[in-house]
Amino acid sequence: MKMARSTTRFLCRKIVMMPFITFEGSEGCGKTTQVNRLAIHLEKIGFVPEVFREPGGTPIGEAIRHLLQHADENHAMTPEAELLLFEASRSQLVQEKIQPALKRGDWVICDRFFDSTSVYQGAARKLDPRLVERLNSFVAGNCVPDLTFLLDVDRATARSRLSARKIRDRMEEQPEDFYERVRNAYHELARRNTERVVLIDGSRQVDEIATEIWRIVRQRFAVDSEIRTPRSTR
Numbered sequence: 001m002k003m004a005r006s007t008t009r010f011l012c013r014k015i016v017m018m019p020f021i022t023f024e025g026s027e028g029c030g031k032t033t034q035v036n037r038l039a040i041h042l043e044k045i046g047f048v049p050e051v052f053r054e055p056g057g058t059p060i061g062e063a064i065r066h067l068l069q070h071a072d073e074n075h076a077m078t079p080e081a082e083l084l085l086f087e088a089s090r091s092q093l094v095q096e097k098i099q100p101a102l103k104r105g106d107w108v109i110c111d112r113f114f115d116s117t118s119v120y121q122g123a124a125r126k127l128d129p130r131l132v133e134r135l136n137s138f139v140a141g142n143c144v145p146d147l148t149f150l151l152d153v154d155r156a157t158a159r160s161r162l163s164a165r166k167i168r169d170r171m172e173e174q175p176e177d178f179y180e181r182v183r184n185a186y187h188e189l190a191r192r193n194t195e196r197v198v199l200i201d202g203s204r205q206v207d208e209i210a211t212e213i214w215r216i217v218r219q220r221f222a223v224d225s226e227i228r229t230p231r232s233t234r
């Protein structure tokens with residue numbers, strides 16, 4: 001059987017590295033819920049995954065997160081400044097946290113990563129997609145996810161899930177056509193990266209989605225067999 005390129009790459013480095021898994025999708029699609037479910041599942045079988053979020057995950061990144069999402073001044077932010085702030089936060093996260101964790105042999109799960117920038121700043125804000133890709137690789141280097149779950153829900157579902165939130169961030173207050181561009185761009189991303197990006201129907205029950213994600217992780221990374229290395233034995 002022919003192996004996917006990402007799988008081959010993973011197998012080549014699996015002796016020293018655990019997977020780097022990212023979750024993507026529009027606001028309210030269930031990323032954080034599923035990140036937590038996957039982390040809990042891994043912990044139950046003896047792993048201690050490192051879980052990060054974007055923007056954020058480091059002291060500088062969390063300050064940038066506040067500026068991007070909730071600071072009073074952020075309404076005057078240009079799309080270009082927004083792009084560079086996301087990349088600045090990511091640079092800190094990659095160098096301070098993700099690379100060291102992967103080198104230690106930890107699983108890494110990230111709630112959004114560079115695909116969000118391609119989609120939100122490239123497609124939805126309509127900044128030059130080639131510049132966005134260059135900045136993504138400038139910042140992430142070879143820190144490319146082994147697997148990305150794209151949780152897909154329609155706008156009405158996302159809106160009803162988010163309606164209970166008291167504090168809304170700036171990205172939750174965009175015009176409707178912005179979210180349409182986001183969803184279309186995510187679909188396009190999945191079509192162009194069939195080996196890395198797995199499209200998941202996020203409109204189903206939390207448990208059902210978590211079960212599908214776990215099945216894919218187990219299959220892709222042979223969790224129950226040769227790579228199982230609980231932290232306590234290292």
Ligand SMILES: Nc1ncnc2c1ncn2[C@@H]1O[C@H](COP(=O)(O)OP(=O)(O)OP(=O)(O)O)[C@@H](O)[C@H]1O
Pocket residue numbers: 025026027028029030031032033034161162202203204205206209
């Ligand atoms: N499959 C699901 N079915 C119903 N409700 C869900 C489901 N998944 C998550 N939720 C609920 O929807 C809300 C948004 O979920 P969550 O915070 O996980 O989304 P998110 O993608 O992380 O959002 P954001 O992009 O804003 O961080 C939460 O109240 C959560 O409990």
Ligand SMILES: [Mg+2]
Pocket residue numbers: 031032033111
């Ligand atoms: Mg979230």
